[in-house]
Amino acid sequence: MNNVTLKQIRAFVAIAAECSFTQAANSLHVTQSTLTSSIKALEEEIGMQMFDRSTRAVVLTTQGALFLPAAQRLLRDLEDALENLQMVAARERGSVAVCAAGSFITYVLTPALIQMASHYPGIHTRLTEGTTQSVAQMILSGEADFGVTTLFQPIPELDTALLLTDAYGAVCNKTHPLSEETAPLTWNKLSRHTMVRLNKANGIRTLLDMEPKVAGLFKSTAYEVSGVASLQALLSQGFGYSALPALAAKSLVVDGLRFQPLTRPNIRRQLHVVKKKGRSLSPAAVTLFRAMIDAMENMAPDSTVDVVFTHDEVRAFCGI
Structure with a gap:
């Protein structure tokens, strides 16, 4: 059965629909001899006759009638699959x-x-x-x-x-002492204040832990949260500050907090x-x-x- 082809299945379904080799050949845009060869090859492959032929009509044999629904379903499934692929390629699906x-x-x-x-x-x-x-x-x-x-x-x-980089800065409430700094804010100025950190599962925290020039400043940090939303709840109440990349800080700044870039060293997330x-x-x-x-x-x-x-x-x- 491995040698049954799609061409043979289409020929079989077309002849069953038209009850005529001539009309089926026209509907498939092939010659009648080509269609006849396809059906002959199909019948030889499966070992039984699919049509009874006479000078007046072409009708399905009992075996052909049993096979027809499966053949029609196979062609429908294939057409649906190809249509779906075409829609995916066209971004319609x-x-x-x-x-x-x-x-x-x-x-x-x-x-x-x-x-x-x-x-x-x-x-x-x-x-x-x-x-x-x-x-x-x-x-x-x-x-x-x-x-x-x-x-x-x-x-x-x-x-x-690599898509983008963004600079680390300090995020705090407008009432926090850090917000009063007018000169460029350096990392060592942070050590005098309470820091709220993201936990170690977050890449924002990991990058700071890997920076030898700043990692030692925050080893004794007592406050950790799991996400930026938790930071917002604390910082908006004036509790401490946090060090975040600029893109991560944007939602907090919209909420009324301040973001000040940090220098010496300049650290950027990638x-x-x-x-x-x-x-x-x-x-x-x-x-x-x-x-x-x-x-x-x-x-x-x-x-x-x-x-x-x-x-x-x-x-x-x-x-x-």
């Missing part, structure tokens, strides 16, 4: 999953999703906030098409490209886009990726946030 840092989702992927949805509403999208570790895990497991996160060491199984090594992105994923790049290019100028990708790097990353 499809899905994309992205795992990224929360601040990147808020300020880059959200406007990118809105832009994409206005042109391609049929693409189903899932955005998941994740840490460096969870982003890598979701990419490697196939749960996400691509991710955006900090990377502290190369991961051989991932393709990566956000990379990552995907499974050697894998090309689906049409839906490429569409969101391009919208993401547009959103980054349309970001308001900000000295604390630098978009550093090149379009050649983007094309190489996507495989387009």
